[in-house]
Every structure is written in C-alpha cells, then in structure tokens.
Amino acid sequence: MQRALVVAEENILAQHLANQAIGLRRCDRWEEALPVATEACELHQRVVPLKPDMLEDAAQAAERLVTTLGHLDRREEAVPAAHEWIRYERALAEADPARVPELAEAVRVLGGIMLLAHQDDGLSYWRESLEILRRDGGHRATYAAMCSTVGRGFASVAEHDEALAVDRAGLTVRRELAAAEQGHFGDLLTELAEAAFSMRVYPGNSEPAAAQFTTEATALAREHASSISRAALAEAADLLDRAEFADEARELEELSDRKASS
Numbered sequence: 001m002q003r004a005l006v007v008a009e010e011n012i013l014a015q016h017l018a019n020q021a022i023g024l025r026r027c028d029r030w031e032e033a034l035p036v037a038t039e040a041c042e043l044h045q046r047v048v049p050l051k052p053d054m055l056e057d058a059a060q061a062a063e064r065l066v067t068t069l070g071h072l073d074r075r076e077e078a079v080p081a082a083h084e085w086i087r088y089e090r091a092l093a094e095a096d097p098a099r100v101p102e103l104a105e106a107v108r109v110l111g112g113i114m115l116l117a118h119q120d121d122g123l124s125y126w127r128e129s130l131e132i133l134r135r136d137g138g139h140r141a142t143y144a145a146m147c148s149t150v151g152r153g154f155a156s157v158a159e160h161d162e163a164l165a166v167d168r169a170g171l172t173v174r175r176e177l178a179a180a181e182q183g184h185f186g187d188l189l190t191e192l193a194e195a196a197f198s199m200r201v202y203p204g205n206s207e208p209a210a211a212q213f214t215t216e217a218t219a220l221a222r223e224h225a226s227s228i229s230r231a232a233l234a235e236a237a238d239l240l241d242r243a244e245f246a247d248e249a250r251e252l253e254e255l256s257d258r259k260a261s262s
Helices: 002-026 030-047 052-071 075-095 097-116 122-136 140-156 160-180 182-201 207-227 230-242 246-261
Strands: none
Touching (some): 002 030, 002 052, 030 052, 052 097, 097 122, 097 140, 122 140, 140 160, 140 182, 160 182, 182 207, 182 230, 230 246
C-alpha cells in the first residue's frame, strides 16, 4: 500500500512538473524549464515500470526534454534523452500500431541531433525512420511526408544520390495516394516543390531533377487548382521562388490569388 502511494504521488508530481516546464517554455524561459523538464523525466523513469499506463506521458515528457535541450544547443545531452524517448515510443508502437509514426519521428529527430553533435550514426537513424514507416505499411501519407523531410536532410549534408532516391520514393507514394483521393494533391504539390528546392539549392545537387520536379508541380497546380488549398499553392510558390524558378513561382502565386478572390 505504501509503495502504491509513493508511485501515485510521484506520478502526480511528474505531471505537475511537465506542465510547469511547458509554461516556462511558452514564456521563453528555456533555461529555467530545463531542470524542471529533467526532473519530470526522471520521475517518469521510476514510475513507468510500476505504472505502465503512464508510458505515453513519459514519452511526451522525454520529447519535451529533447526539444528543450535542442533549443539550448545542448545536443550531446539531448542524445540520451532522445534514446529514452525512442524506448518509450517502441513500447507504445508494439502495443498499438497507430503509434508507429511517433516512433519514426523520434528516430528521425535523434538522427538530426546526432549529426548536429557531429556523431557519425545520424544518417543511419534517418534511414531507420523511413524503414519503420515503410515496413509498417499502414501510414503511407506519413511515409511520403517523412521522405520529403529526410530527403531535404540528406541534401543538406551533401548525400545527393540518397536525397534524390528518398524524394522519388516519397513522391511515388504520394502520387498513388493523390490518384485515389484528391485531398492529397496539395501535399503532392508542396512535396514536389520541396524536392525541387532541395535539388536546386544545396551545392552539388541535381539541376535536371529540380527542373523536372518544378515542371510536374506547375502542371499539377494548373490541372488541379480547384482541389488544392490556397495555402498549399502559396507554400509551393515560395519554395520555387527561393529555388529561383521565378516564372513557375509567379504562376502558382497567381493561382493562389485567384482562389483568394473567388
């Protein structure tokens, strides 16, 4: 009975500290939030083995600690916190496949942290994040979006061939989704523009691929403008403008403006 009371009290305290850390972050008091977020995670580590239903709260607390450490540029400290977050997410995903996207995102974030901390395994975690979603097969839209994010990451670290392969894999899935449901046209447009941006902007990337993605994006916007939101058109226009495809960006801006006035 006494042990149960201690666990209950630590659980309440962990939740209180987690909420306090959120409040401090919202006030841009990140340094003050760090020890609070750290203590919340330590309490969850003790509580979860005895109270497994707190696993999701523990994962959220670990994610917030990772975010706080990253904001403060304390990347080496963020690495073990991210591993803890992944450990919780793996357990959650094993119990509920709907949690697989959260696991993949935690793994992707760890890869980015490790690269920023100049640790060599970062790229392998990006690959793992994609493989988790590909193997699961039940979250194809999330997989397509993750390919866009990870593809840009590979491009930014001069892994040009892998960036292009990942972009193409994600776009193939998104095209299939859009063929079945028009609601995916907006995501397809922005992911094409994102791929064009990555291929054009980062040194050593593929100019022909950038032009190909831009041509497809523009044609898609012309043909399916009625099924694409103004926000998606504007976002794609901005990406193409930053990639110096000025004419194509202008055309998408005009389509966006027409939707606003209609």
